Amino acid sequence: MTETLGVYLRSGHDETRVGSLVRDRRDMIRFITDASYIELGEDRPVLSSSMLFVGDEERTVGHLKSGRFTQPGRDLPPWFGNLLPEGALRDMVSRGLPSGRTSDFDILRYLGEDLPGGVIVRSEDGVELDGLVTPSTEVATESGTIKFSLAGVQLKMSMLKQDERLTFPATGTNGDIIAKLPSTRYAFLPEVEFTCMKLAEAAGVVMPHCELVPAASVSGIRAEALSGGDYVLAVTRFDRTADGGRVHIEDFCQVMEVPKERKYTAANEETVMNIAKRLGGGTRGFLEIARRLAVNILMGNGDAHLKNHSLIYSDPRVGGISPAYDLVATFLYDGSDDLALKFRNTNNSAIVGMARFARAAELCGITENVVRKFVTHTVEQAADTWPALIGDLPMPADFAKKLVDRAQRLQLSGELNVSFAPGAAAD
Ligand SMILES: Nc1ncnc2c1ncn2[C@@H]1O[C@H](COP(=O)(O)OP(=O)(O)O)[C@@H](O)[C@H]1O
Ligand SMILES: [Mg+2]
Numbered sequence: 001m002t003e004t005l006g007v008y009l010r011s012g013h014d015e016t017r018v019g020s021l022v023r024d025r026r027d028m029i030r031f032i033t034d035a036s037y038i039e040l041g042e043d044r045p046v047l048s049s050s051m052l053f054v055g056d057e058e059r060t061v062g063h064l065k066s067g068r069f070t071q072p073g074r075d076l077p078p079w080f081g082n083l084l085p086e087g088a089l090r091d092m093v094s095r096g097l098p099s100g101r102t103s104d105f106d107i108l109r110y111l112g113e114d115l116p117g118g119v120i121v122r123s124e125d126g127v128e129l130d131g132l133v134t135p136s137t138e139v140a141t142e143s144g145t146i147k148f149s150l151a152g153v154q155l156k157m158s159m160l161k162q163d164e165r166l167t168f169p170a171t172g173t174n175g176d177i178i179a180k181l182p183s184t185r186y187a188f189l190p191e192v193e194f195t196c197m198k199l200a201e202a203a204g205v206v207m208p209h210c211e212l213v214p215a216a217s218v219s220g221i222r223a224e225a226l227s228g229g230d231y232v233l234a235v236t237r238f239d240r241t242a243d244g245g246r247v248h249i250e251d252f253c254q255v256m257e258v259p260k261e262r263k264y265t266a267a268n269e270e271t272v273m274n275i276a277k278r279l280g281g282g283t284r285g286f287l288e289i290a291r292r293l294a295v296n297i298l299m300g301n302g303d304a305h306l307k308n309h310s311l312i313y314s315d316p317r318v319g320g321i322s323p324a325y326d327l328v329a330t331f332l333y334d335g336s337d338d339l340a341l342k343f344r345n346t347n348n349s350a351i352v353g354m355a356r357f358a359r360a361a362e363l364c365g366i367t368e369n370v371v372r373k374f375v376t377h378t379v380e381q382a383a384d385t386w387p388a389l390i391g392d393l394p395m396p397a398d399f400a401k402k403l404v405d406r407a408q409r410l411q412l413s414g415e416l417n418v419s420f421a422p423g424a425a426a427d
Contacts (some may be wrong), residue, residue, distance in 0.1 A: 001025065003127060005109055008120040009045050009098075011316040012245040016040070017372025021080065021121070023105050030072035031080070033064045047119065048079055048250055049279040050257045068257050076104045078259045082251060084108065086260065087153035087400035092146045096133040114148035114158070114174060117239045118248030118313070140181075140225035141168050148175065151251070151260065151307050152326065154189070154279050156180045157221065158237070166213050167282055168220025176240040182229025186333050188396055190233035196327040197235075200295050202256035202385040203378055206288070206323045209236040212394060214359045231394075238312060238323050248313040249322055249380070252306035255279065263305040269293055269343040270360045272309060277364050280311050281320045286366055287374050288358060289320045295377045296339065297349040298386075298407045305340040309331065332399050332404060355409045376416055382407075383418035391422070 005021040019033040037044060038061055046052055051067055053059040063069070069077055084107055085093055094102040110129045110378060112121035123129075135144025140155060148158040158175030159166045169175050183189045194212050200255045201207045211403065212231040226232070239249045254258070255275055258266040267275075269289075276285035289309070296304050309328045311319035338347040344356045354372055361371040386407070407413060407420040 001264050002125070003105070004123075004125045005105075005112070006122045006124045007031070007047075008122065008250060009047050009316075010118045010120055010246040011045050011248060013243075014045075015120070016045055019069045021076070021105070021108075023374070027074060027106060028072045029074070029076055031070050031077055031172065033070065037324075040065050043059075043317065045118075045248070046319065047248075048257075049255050049311055049319050050079065050286045054278070062251050067317050075259075076108065077255050079250075079254045080104075080108060082151070082254045083119065083149055084111070084151070086151050089146065089150060092139045092150070095136040095139055096145050096147075097129060098132050101129060101132075109148060111149045116149060116151070117250060118246040118316075140222055141169070142184065142220050142222055150178060154183060155225065159218075159220075159234070161234065161327050164213075164217060166218045166232065168218075174240060174244065176237050176242070178235045178237055179213070179218065179221075180235065181221070181225055181234040181377050182227075182231065184228040186285060187196050188229060188399070189328070190229060190231045191328075191394040191396070192332060192399060193328050194231075195390070195393040195400075196299055196301065196329050197236065197324075197421070198393055199382070199386055199389065200292075200324060200327050201299075202389055203291070203382040205292055205295055206328075208238050208323045208325065209263055210234065244296055250319075252309045252311075256306065257309060258306070260307060263307045264340055267306060267338070269342060270363050272306070272341065272359050274329050274364045276309075276321055277366065278386065279319050283366055283370070284319050284360075286364055287371065290360070290371055290375055291378045292324055293343070294357075294412065295382065296327070297330045297352055297412055298379065298382050299327070299403060300337065300349070300406055301327055302330040302334070302336055302338045302349070303328060308340075322367065329399075329403055334403055337406075349410070351411050353415045379412060379416050379418055383413070383420055387420055387422045 003023040007018045008112050009016050009018050017034055018037045021031050031232045046344050051063045108121055150156055157178050157179045159179045160169045161177050166179055197210050211234050213234045215226040218232055239247050253263055273286050273289045276289040310322040312322035313319055337350040339349045357371050357375050358368045361368050404420045
């Protein structure tokens with residue numbers, strides 16, 4: 001039979017039907033945009049900036065009717081595939097589904113109300129996978145089921161904060177906090193990520209609210225899933241509002257309409273900056289990405305791939321750069337200086353200097369001096385704040401020393417003549 005999922009976009013509490021995802025008898029999947037959505041004109045809330053040609057409504061309509069989005073295929077269109085969880089979370093979600101019912105299309109149907117951002121997918125063909133779910137002991141929650149989607153490989157849960165406790169919500173309640181669990185593979189990961197978020201914030205990066213919560217204050221998660229450490233990192237979700245509303249987001253794999261498997265390879269840093277400029281707020285968007293790149297270089301974060309950047313639609317008609325997330329000084333674990341994406345033909349963050357930023361500005365049509373000044377300011381602000389701050393943050397002292405020593409030996413620090421040595425902060 002032909003299966004149909006309705007695709008809706010919620011902004012706050014307002015909902016717009018965007019179109020249908022249809023899987024036909026031969027297992028071909030295609031997205032069909034609603035005429036009513038197309039007719040909204042330039043007032044339409046944006047599902048994806050990949051379909052948006054700012055100031056060119058005719059071209060936008062052309063793409064809505066027959067763009068990459070609407071091309072039929074065996075797999076979900078890449079934009080929708082990117083909504084699904086990755087890694088262990090995906091396995092746990094699919095463990096709840098009946099065998100033979102774990103394709104991307106089925107998982108999307110099952111998670112319909114608990115997807116990232118403002119997108120909601122509803123069964124409109126009478127098929128319900130919900131009632132069939134059997135709790136499994138191999139799932140990290142005490143209920144044995146998981147029904148939300150978050151990409152990324154580290155095990156994490158969408159949870160609720162009640163009083164001082166984190167609670168895994170009963171099915172049907174959306175969590176408004178992402179709880180990143182301790183890892184048995186990477187010691188002190190929540191502590192390191194928390195520290196990195198605070199360091200980035202001190203250098204001017206916009207971060208969501210976050211805190212470390214003792215593992216003992218977490219309910220609804222099996223003890224084994226918390227055994228890797230003493231703390232869980234709780235990050236406030238920027239795609240949910242306190243009153244249960246939604247704020248739409250899409251990651252850069254979605255903006256580029258590439259499958260998540262290409263998150264390291266489909267683009268370089270210049271492309272990310274260019275997208276930020278075109279679709280994420282002009283020069284401001286460009287500079288925000290430049291700032292994050294400088295901070296990632298300084299802290300040794302080698303995992304800022306395309307799914308770790310997002311557009312956010314605080315105004316439903318136009319994207320901006322979302323607050324930052326998933327900042328981890330991966331150098332501390334693997335000793336590598338490599339960036340996730342190439343920056344002017346290199347992955348080596350240690351040799352990146354101001355010339356590369358200037359060249360990226362030129363490519364994106366931004367005055368070179370603006371980016372030079374901005375990046376200089378970011379690096380100086382990091383050097384002024386990190387040495388004192390890092391001692392008060394919960395990262396182990398040997399990690400802190402490694403991070404600061406590394407920051408000191410980088411091309412970028414040398415060129416700007418800054419010092420990360422403790423006590424060397426600005427006079
Ligand atoms: N504060 C947040 N608000 C909303 N969505 C978020 C937030 N932080 C992360 N996400 C989403 O959840 C996904 C997984 O989170 P991330 O921190 O990247 O985990 P991982 O370390 O497993 O990659 C991200 O790709 C992003 O889409
Ligand atoms: Mg991630």
